[in-house]
Amino acid sequence: MNLFSNTMATIENGLNYSSLKQKVISQNIANEATPGYKAKDVSFKETLQTEVNRSVSAYRTDVRHYDFNIRNASTQGVVTRENVSYNENGNSVDVDNEMADLATNQIYYNALIDRMSGKFSSLQNVIRGGK
Known part of the structure; x- marks a missing residue:
C-alpha cells in the first residue's frame, strides 16, 4: 500500500539533504581558522x-x-568552493554567510518536519475514524 503517494519518501529525501547541508555548514564553521581550508x-x-x-x-x-x-x-x-579566498591564509570560509545558510537550512528542516507531522496527524485521524 502506497501511503500518501510517495510524499513521505519525498520528505525523507528533503530531510537527508538538509542533514547533509547541516553537516557541511558545521564543518565549514569548525574550519574557519584553518589555513588553506576551502569551504x-x-x-x-x-x-x-x-x-x-x-x-x-x-x-x-x-x-x-x-x-x-x-x-x-x-x-x-x-x-x-574553489578559487575563492576571504582570508590572507587562503581560507574561504565566510562565517556570516555560513550562519545565514545555517538559519535558512534550519527553517527548511522545520518546514519539512511540520509537513511530516501533518501527514502523521492525518493518518492518526483516519485510524481513529475521524474522531
Whole structure:
C-alpha cells in the first residue's frame, strides 16, 4: 500500500539533504581558522543530477535530445568552493554567510518536519475514524 503517494519518501529525501547541508555548514564553521581550508557547499543541482543519472535511462533518437547519461555529478552533491579566498591564509570560509545558510537550512528542516507531522496527524485521524 502506497501511503500518501510517495510524499513521505519525498520528505525523507528533503530531510537527508538538509542533514547533509547541516553537516557541511558545521564543518565549514569548525574550519574557519584553518589555513588553506576551502569551504564546501551542498549543491541541489548536483544531488538531483546524481539521482536522475541513477534512476532515469533514456534512448536518444536525435542529437538535440537531452542526454541523460552525463556522469559529472560529484559525490553526494558536496562541492568545494574553489578559487575563492576571504582570508590572507587562503581560507574561504565566510562565517556570516555560513550562519545565514545555517538559519535558512534550519527553517527548511522545520518546514519539512511540520509537513511530516501533518501527514502523521492525518493518518492518526483516519485510524481513529475521524474522531
